Amino acid sequence: MDGRYPRERVITLYGRMPVLEALLDPRAHVSKVVVAQRAQGDAIERIVAAAAARGITVEWADAARVTRISRNGRHDQGVVADVASPGLHELDAWMVGRAGSVALLLLDGLTNPANVGMIIRTATAAGLDGVVLPRAGSPDVGPLVVKASAGVALSATVLRAASSEDASQVLCAGGVVLLGLEASAEHDLWNMVLPDRVAFVLGNETTGISAEVVPRLTGTCAIPLAGGVDSLNVASAAAVLAFEVARRRSEPR
Numbered sequence: 612m613d614g615r616y617p618r619e620r621v622i623t624l625y626g627r628m629p630v631l632e633a634l635l636d637p638r639a640h641v642s643k644v645v646v647a648q649r650a651q652g653d654a655i656e657r658i659v660a661a662a663a664a665r666g667i668t669v670e671w672a673d674a675a676r677v678t679r680i681s682r683n684g685r686h687d688q689g690v691v692a693d694v695a696s697p698g699l700h701e702l703d704a705w706m707v708g709r710a711g712s713v714a715l716l717l718l719d720g721l722t723n724p725a726n727v728g729m730i731i732r733t734a735t736a737a738g739l740d741g742v743v744l745p746r747a748g749s750p751d752v753g754p755l756v757v758k759a760s761a762g763v764a765l766s767a768t769v770l771r772a773a774s775s776e777d778a779s780q781v782l783c784a785g786g787v788v789l790l791g792l793e794a795s796a797e798h799d800l801w802n803m804v805l806p807d808r809v810a811f812v813l814g815n816e817t818t819g820i821s822a823e824v825v826p827r828l829t830g831t832c833a834i835p836l837a838g839g840v841d842s843l844n845v846a847s848a849a850a851v852l853a854f855e856v857a858r859r860r861s862e863p864r
Contacts, residue, residue, distance in 0.1 A: 619699075619771075620699045620700070621694065622694045622752050622757070623692070623694075623753070624693075624757065625686065625687035625688070625691045625753075626686060626687060626688050627652075627654040627655065627658065627688045627690050629758060630690045631654060631658050633692060633694050633762070634658060634661035634692070636762050638762065638765060639694050639762065639765045639766075640694060640765075641665065641667055641692055641694050641695075642694070642695050644658065644691075644692045645670045645677055645680060645690070645692070646659070646670070646689060646690050647673065647677045647689030648671050649674065650688070655690070658690060674689060677689055696764075696765055696769070698767050698768040698769055699752065700741075700769075700771070701770070701771055701772070702743055702770040702778055702781050703772070706781055706787075711807075712807040712808060712860070713785075713787055713807075713809070714809055714810075715739065715787070715810040715811070716730060716742045716813060716849060717743040717782070717789070717813065718744050718813055719813060719815065719820055720745075720749065720815035721748075721813065721814075721815060721816060721845065722748065722749070722815065724750040724759060725759040726759075726816065726844070726845050727749065727759070728756040728757065728758065729760065729846040730845070730846050731767050731769060732759070732760040733849060733853050734849065734853050735768070737850075737854045737857040739853055739856060739857070740768065741768035742767065742770065743771075743782075744770065745773065745774050745775045745778050746771060746772070747774040748775070752764050752769055775821055775823060776824060779812075779823075780827070782810050783827050785808075787809065787810050788810070788829045789809075789828050789829055790803075790809060790811050790831065791812045791814070791828045791830070792811050792812065792813055792831070792832060792833070792834070792848060792849075793819065793820065793832075793833060794834075794836075796830075796832050796833040797833075798830065798831070798832045799832060799835045800833065800835070805856065806829075811856075813849055814845075834848055834851050
C-alpha cells in the first residue's frame with residue numbers, strides 16, 4: 612500500500628480489465644497488485660507488463676488469498692489491486708473547518724453501481740465539491756462504480772459516512788442546507804434561490820428519499836420536464852442538476 616494514504620482511503624479493485632485499466636491510467640495511484648499463481652492469458656501478461664512499467668512489483672499468491680482480498684471469488688478473475696484514492700475522505704473529517712461555499716450531492720440509498728459511477732463522473736466534471744456516498748445501502752467504490760465513472764472515481768472527491776442519516780446530521784451541523792431533488796416537488800430548480808452551502812439529496816432509484824433524511828430537508832425542487840416526460844433516471848437528473856449548480860456558481864455576484 613502507498614504509505615502516503617491510510618487504509619480507509621484505499622480502494623480494492625478486482626478483475627483483469629479493471630486492474631489493467633487502473634495500471635494504464637496515470638490518475639490511479641496503484642500501490643499493490645496480487646495475481647493468482649495459476650492465472651494466465653493475454654490480460655495477465657498485459658497486467659504484469661503495465662505494473663513493471665510503473666515500477667510496481669506483482670505479488671503471486673494462491674487463489675484463496677486473492678479471494679480473501681477481493682471478497683468476490685466469482686468475479687475477481689485471479690487479480691486484485693490496491694489503489695490509493697486521494698479524494699476519498701470521511702465526511703465528518705472533511706467538513707471540519709470547511710468555510711465558504713459548498714455544493715455536494717448526497718446519494719441516499721442508490722443501489723445501482725452504474726448510476727453511482729456516472730453521478731461521480733458528472734459531479735466531478737461540473738466542478739462540484741464532492742459526492743457523499745454512505746456505506747449503508749450503497750455500493751462500495753469498486754470495479755463497477757469505477758468502470759461506470761470511466762476511472763474518475765479513482766481520483767474524485769467521494770465522502771463516506773455510515774448512513775444517509777448520519778451524513779445528513781453531519782452536513783446540517785456544518786451549516787449545509789439539504790435540498791431534495793424530487794420530480795413532484797412544488798418548486799422548480801431553474802427559479803429556486805440556492806444557498807451558498809448546499810447538498811442536494813438524490814433518493815433511491817425506486818423509493819426516493821429515505822424517511823430518515825426527509826425531516827432534515829429544508830425543501831425540495833424539481834427539474835422542469837416537457838413532452839409528457841414525468842421523470843428522469845437519477846444519473847441523468849444528477850447531471851442536469853450538477854451543471855445548473857456549476858452555471859450558477861460561475862455567474863458574477
